[in-house]
Amino acid sequence: MITALLLFWPALAALLVLLIKGQGAKKVAFIAALVEFALALYAISAFDASRGLAQGVLNFPWVESAGISFHIGMDGISLLMVLLTTFLVPLIVLSSFKHDYKDPNVFYALILFMQTGLIGVFVAMDAFLFYFFWEVALIPIYFIAAIWGGANRVPVTFKFFVYTIFGSFFMLAAFVYLYFQTGPAGAAAHSSNINAFYQLSLDTGTQSWIFWFLFIAFAIKMPVFPFHTWQPDTYTESPSQATMLLAGIMLKMGIYGVLRWLLPVVPLGVSEWSELVLILSIIGIVYGSIIAIRQRDMKRLIAYSSFAHVGLIAAGVFTLNDQGLQGGVIQMLSHGINVVGLFFIIDIIASRTNTREISNLGGITQTTPALSIFFMILLLGSVALPLTNGFVGEFLLLSGVFQYNAWFGAVAGLTIILGAVYMLRMFQGVMFGTRSTYTENFTDLTLNEKAVLIPLVIMVFWIGLFPNMFLSISEPAVGQLLNIINR
Incomplete structure (x- = not known):
């Protein structure tokens, strides 16, 4: 239950912030972000650090006929990333109080929507759910940078968007292939559950090309040389709060993706x-x-x-x-x-x-x-x-x-x-x-x-x-x- 609260509270708060006109939106967004941080602190207090398995698990069919589930949970790595996100977002919101951004309700709602996407990436235990939140996190930051950024914001954010979408297509292609490898041989039933992916036994050649499809997606987000050329311009042209979100939290999505989906799914390709x-x-x-x-x-x-x-x-x-x-x-x-x-x-x-x-x-x-x-x-x-x-x-x-x-x-x-x-x-x-x-x-x-x-x-x-x-x-x-x- 706590994982679901952490996931959905920022989105609900964002809808509320959208309804508030004027500078009052920033105060409501800050209070909502503090509530999210309090939820994360409660999650830590209830977390059993001696276990390596996910806790606070919620799992129910999402697209039942396709074997896709709404499966979320947190292990120690996920929990620390959730803690980082919920700790930084209220500070990032507070840091903006000295700025008078145009349409503040939209600006702060986008930050909270992005927080939902970030939390979703860190708690998703289904491949297509992970991909869904991966894309959800991208959309708000694109609009924040494109609307409130510097003079060259349009071409810079377009380059950023093209890079990340390009990487996402590679990740989606790898996930689709892995999905069809799950289940008994010749069976119609497949699963995108993370444990089903972990149990796959693929040959080295297959794991190698899947490795590169996943690595490119995650390397662009981190970024790793030579997939980094979008980063300096985007960080420079974005408003400060967007830069903080990108550098402080969003790039961790790429590293987390390596830890959660790349290393354990294709270990032979990694080797x-x-x-x-x-x-x-x-x-x-x-x-x-x-x-x-x-x-x-x-x-x-x-x-x-x-x-x-x-x-x-x-x-x-x-x-x-x-x-x-x-x-x-x-x-x-x-x-x-x-x-x-x-x-x-x-x-x-x-x-x-x-x-x-x-x-x-x-x-x-x-x-x-x-x-x-x-x-x-x-x-x-x-x-x-x-x-x-x-x-x-x-x-x-x-x-x-x-x-x-x-x-x-x-x-x-x-x-x-x-x-x-x-x-x-x-x-x-x-x-x-x-x-x-x-x-x-x-x-x-x-x-x-x-x-x-x-x-x-x-x-x-x-x-x-x-x-x-x-x-x-x-x-x-x-x-x-x-x-x-x-x-």
Whole structure:
């Protein structure tokens, strides 16, 4: 029952928000998002972390004649992704309060509709239900970016839409083929249930092409090199709240899809191609970091930083060892928290100065002790300073990659060095030095802005100091995943 509430509450709230005219819509959307977070906290309190199987399961026929069911539930991996989503959405809504968006009821309703799609992806246990929510999550973010984005929003969002739809067709084709392989030989009855897919025994050649169909769909969403070209422009042109949704939560759909549907369904295909994926991921780490160093627009710099960090997560996941998989799960949490905080700080600076160019800024720290502290903490979490959230995930990921191949681990480890270079250079250029005409009247954080940043900073230290609270939730599910892969 709790899983169904988590899934449907944002959609119901979105319908209510649509009926509210004026700026009152944002307040109702914020309250609705807080209720959703409270539901997630209740789900955690009722969750038995010692079990690797899904809990809070709801399963009834959806298209009964075709063997398609409305099957939802949460294991430890799903629960952490639901927690991340429900934690970030109210903060993203709250971060928008200083903006007066046109048609606010539509804007906030789309955010809540997207939350339903995201939750649906993380709890779906039927392949076609997963595909349905995968597409549901795409539609709202497309309209948010296309309507409220920057000057080049139309061609940029069209490119994003084409990329993601292209990947979705590959995923749908793979799911349809797998669906027809289920059931006894010659039987008319088939199933799209996740367990039916897990029990399939396909030859290596078949699993290889299915691997690539699924991987392309998930790699575009993450994104992984060379499927990333939509990302920097989309992140830059989208309104800040859309960028936070994309970077903080939506890209996790791709990584989650790998964990839930790719690795356990086609393990022979994964074994055949995992080394190539690792190489592509590591190329993405180095390439993204080098391009980030060259950026002068803060938002674009963080976009390439996110691309590099996701490359490390993908590399760790495809090592197929416990450290890599656990590191990938915990780093999805940490990356979502850090990147949302950083994009929000960039939004604060841009809204006060009307520029995101690093060369136009400087001297901000002279009058902004609160902003300086929050900015530095989130930055240090992003560059994996010990005792912060980023350190836990990156340590496990690099440990997993080193275990797979020491040379791969050495190159992947450059993410820490290069990340420190571009992040600290950005901080120095924006916050230190002499004031410019853009920053001479810069003011410190408002109460509303502190209300967004304080929970994020708390989580930076909470995950960094007490990682076992989160790792213990996902550990049984990761162990179950490894058992399925190695069967």
